[in-house]
Structure formats: structure tokens, C-alpha cells
Amino acid sequence: ETGVTQTPRHLVMGMTNKKSLKCEQHLGHNAMYWYKQSAKKPLELMFVYSLEERVENNSVPSRFSPECPNSSHLFLHLHTLQPEDSALYLCASSQDVRQGSETQYFGPGTRLLVL
């Protein structure tokens, strides 16, 4: 248990569906991240929120829409996804520091399958 929870753990959706992934951290951190992990590929950073403001979206397609209502919660809204979006979506949090050994703490991930 890392202090970062994600729901749902598994999700199957059609290309026309709309769904949301939820992440919650109980560590008092003020930076949160969404990553995509596909088979045989490195973790890809999708979004970074620092103090509830989006710092970078890393050129992610607009069918992925993040929302960070407060420093403990992060959402990823999904709509009209493609089969190649099937992957493990990981949420992480960290302290908002620019240097130092502050690492990221990862949630267990949501395994997404787009049919």
C-alpha cells in the first residue's frame, strides 16, 4: 500500500463510451501525475499537476482530459478512445520540490481495454 489509490482497477469500454479514472493520494503531496504504460514500452508521462495547476500535458490527444479539483484527487476523463489506447494507466504523486530525493509514489493502476 503506497498511499495512492486508483479506481477502477480494470475497465473495458467501447470506442463511443465516456468513462473516468479516479486517483486519490493520502500522503499530503501537492504534485500528481498520469502515466500510460503499454506493453514493451517505457512509462509515458501524460499530465503533471503541481499545486492543482496543470504544468504540462506532453502532447496527449484531446480524447484524454485530466481534472485536478484539489491536491488529493486527480481524474482522467476518457471519450471516443481508440484500441491503441488500451494500456495500464498509472497515477503518481510527489512533493512539489524542484530538487532532492523526493520520489514519486505510484498507485496500482487501471488496466484499460478499448474494444
Added chain:
Amino acid sequence: GQNIDQPTEMTATEGAIVQINCTYQTSGFNGLFWYQQHAGEAPTFLSYNVLDGLEEKGRFSSFLSRSKGYSYLLLKELQMKDSASYLCAVRDNDNYGQNFVFGPGTRLSVLP
């Protein structure tokens, strides 16, 4: 561009020592992290290096050479539970220092 390289797979025997290498080329450097990820689970933090040299933490040690863009993770007295993927990640200067660039991971299999 950003590039981090690691061997894709490694195999070692229980009780042995294994070294997993990582080379990186990133726009800036604010520390190098190693994570362990068991199949189907979240990555968990193992070690952090920001200065050159060796950091030791029990059975795990990590080494960094900034001039060579090189790090390694050393695992001693291997146990079956060490079978996992090991991810090398560099924090660079993008996103106001909040950007972590990950390598592809090295899948380690520990055999009896």
C-alpha cells in the same frame, strides 16, 4: 532528445549478484531513480542518486557517473521475490523539474 537505455531482459540464479545497467541522455539532470515493478503492480521506489558514486541500501546498491550518463543497480544475494522489472528514471529540467523520464525497464528472472 530524451533517451534512456536498459537491457530488456536478464536472468540470474538465486543467491547470485546481478548488475543492471542504465545509460541516459536527457535535457538536464536532477537525479536518477530506480524502481522495482512486479507484474501487474505499481512501481515502487528503490534508490536515488544525484551525486557520483555508490549508494548502498541493504542488498541493493546504485551507482551513478554523471559525466558518462551511466548508472547501475546492483542486487546481491538474489531471492526469488526479486524477479521483477527494474525501471531507471531521470528527473530532468522540463516541467519545472517535475518531469520524470523512464527507461524501458529490465525484466529480471531469478532462477532456483
